[in-house]
Amino acid sequence: MRHARRRFVRRTARLAAVGGLLLGGTMVARAVASEPPGPSAAPFSATQNTAGPGADLVARLGTARTAGSWTGADGRPVVAVTDEAAARSVRRAGAEAKVVRHSMNELKSATAALRSAPRVAGTAWALDYRTNRVVVQGDGTVSAGDWSRLSRVAAGIGGFVHMERTRGAFTTRLNGAQPILSTGGRCSAGFNVTDGQRDFILTAGHCGPADTLWFADGQSGRKLGTTVRTEFPGSDFSLVAYASGRAGDGAGVVAVGGGRGVQITGAADPTVGQRVFRSGSTSGLHDGQVTGLDATVNYPEGTVTGLVRTDVCAEPGDSGGPLFSEGIALGVTSGGSGDCTTGGTTFFQPVTKALTALDVRLIVAAPSTGAGSATASPGPSASATQGALAPGAASPGSSAPVTGVARDTSALSRLTDGRAVGPGLLVIAGSLVALVATRYIRAEQDRKAYQRHYSATWG
Numbered sequence: 001m002r003h004a005r006r007r008f009v010r011r012t013a014r015l016a017a018v019g020g021l022l023l024g025g026t027m028v029a030r031a032v033a034s035e036p037p038g039p040s041a042a043p044f045s046a047t048q049n050t051a052g053p054g055a056d057l058v059a060r061l062g063t064a065r066t067a068g069s070w071t072g073a074d075g076r077p078v079v080a081v082t083d084e085a086a087a088r089s090v091r092r093a094g095a096e097a098k099v100v101r102h103s104m105n106e107l108k109s110a111t112a113a114l115r116s117a118p119r120v121a122g123t124a125w126a127l128d129y130r131t132n133r134v135v136v137q138g139d140g141t142v143s144a145g146d147w148s149r150l151s152r153v154a155a156g157i158g159g160f161v162h163m164e165r166t167r168g169a170f171t172t173r174l175n176g177a178q179p180i181l182s183t184g185g186r187c188s189a190g191f192n193v194t195d196g197q198r199d200f201i202l203t204a205g206h207c208g209p210a211d212t213l214w215f216a217d218g219q220s221g222r223k224l225g226t227t228v229r230t231e232f233p234g235s236d237f238s239l240v241a242y243a244s245g246r247a248g249d250g251a252g253v254v255a256v257g258g259g260r261g262v263q264i265t266g267a268a269d270p271t272v273g274q275r276v277f278r279s280g281s282t283s284g285l286h287d288g289q290v291t292g293l294d295a296t297v298n299y300p301e302g303t304v305t306g307l308v309r310t311d312v313c314a315e316p317g318d319s320g321g322p323l324f325s326e327g328i329a330l331g332v333t334s335g336g337s338g339d340c341t342t343g344g345t346t347f348f349q350p351v352t353k354a355l356t357a358l359d360v361r362l363i364v365a366a367p368s369t370g371a372g373s374a375t376a377s378p379g380p381s382a383s384a385t386q387g388a389l390a391p392g393a394a395s396p397g398s399s400a401p402v403t404g405v406a407r408d409t410s411a412l413s414r415l416t417d418g419r420a421v422g423p424g425l426l427v428i429a430g431s432l433v434a435l436v437a438t439r440y441i442r443a444e445q446d447r448k449a450y451q452r453h454y455s456a457t458w459g
Helices: 002-034 052-061 084-092 104-116 145-157 353-356 411-415 422-455
Strands: 040-041 065-071 079-080 096-099 123-128 134-139 160-164 178-182 185-189 193-194 199-204 213-216 223-231 237-242 253-257 260-263 277-281 284-299 302-310 322-325 328-339 341-352 363-366 399-401
Touching: 040 277, 040 399, 040 411, 052 079, 052 084, 065 084, 065 104, 079 084, 084 096, 104 123, 104 145, 104 284, 134 145, 134 253, 145 160, 185 199, 193 353, 199 223, 199 353, 223 353, 253 277, 253 284, 277 328, 284 328, 284 341, 302 328, 328 353, 353 363
Parallel strands: 079 096, 134 160
Antiparallel strands: 040 363, 065 079, 123 134, 123 284, 178 185, 178 213, 193 199, 193 363, 199 237, 213 223, 223 237, 253 260, 260 399, 277 284, 277 322, 284 302, 302 341, 322 328, 328 341
């Protein structure tokens, strides 16, 4: 009876070990088959141009006969022109033409005159193509005297310079997708970029000077990297070199909350009227529209030019976070006024300008080949909402699990990741050990039984 039980146990152990080998092999095969392609570096020359036919028409007709282009409520490009001949050219190209009084040359001349006036902290201006005006804003910190003096400068330029007061204060959003911490405060990671040898985080320049040390959010004290180059004021971008030299898995994805992310496939310049999304570690995912280009903001710390103005809200801690649309990188969060309760104005550093100045290229997600892997992206709406959107509904690009800066790299998380090869290899190794052990135990038992049988005949 005892020998029968032993045989049953040995047979069960061998079957379990063989089953483990089969299971481990299946796990490894599935993990390899589902392994997402690694992120690739998109050269800046290959970045996409979302401006489309509107920008092409503006470039062809020239700045003396046009005053910018934007996306209409119906999604069609609209081009501002100064004469009927130019309007006919625009209509023949399939775009909508709007005849305006002031050309781009006049608008640019107005902003140059504003820049040459005495600087007033708390003011900002941008080109509003749709109204054919230069809109000058002053926040609550601007005194009545300074506002009056700037208004006189605007009146001297012309009636197309519009003055308006705004709530709150224009501040850099120091303190997004993923949070990054330094001794000077908190910012958000924007996009991952590379120079071909090392990988970097592209974020806002006002987040910290060169040699600033950055750490991951949490109590681990894990060093992320060091700021190696920064431009602020004037522009607002910086490079944080990863301590490991590499961005790691998920480098082409930006977080949008809820453990989800959006795959970034390229970079481009935004257009007025374009629906855009911003993600930040403080306020999460929000959407809105581009309301102006070539904006100048007089922050207390200094003046920044060439920014993108939007009606997307932001809050402290969102600095450096990504602005994107349809999976295309557009900018990193610079600053603004208001909050995500009452709304506000937020300015962004264009990504394309930063990539050119820093001589780096965007790390993008490889195109997805799986069926159903991409979600339908929302189109522009006449009235963009200010509320946070559900990641599944708001992802303009393909949805993908978020990895990267805030990724849990503990051994337990890696071993329990169903997409990893590691669990399958562990099952295979354990099964092999069990199989060898059962064979060894059986051999030992047979040897002892043989000894007992013959020892009975010894004298």
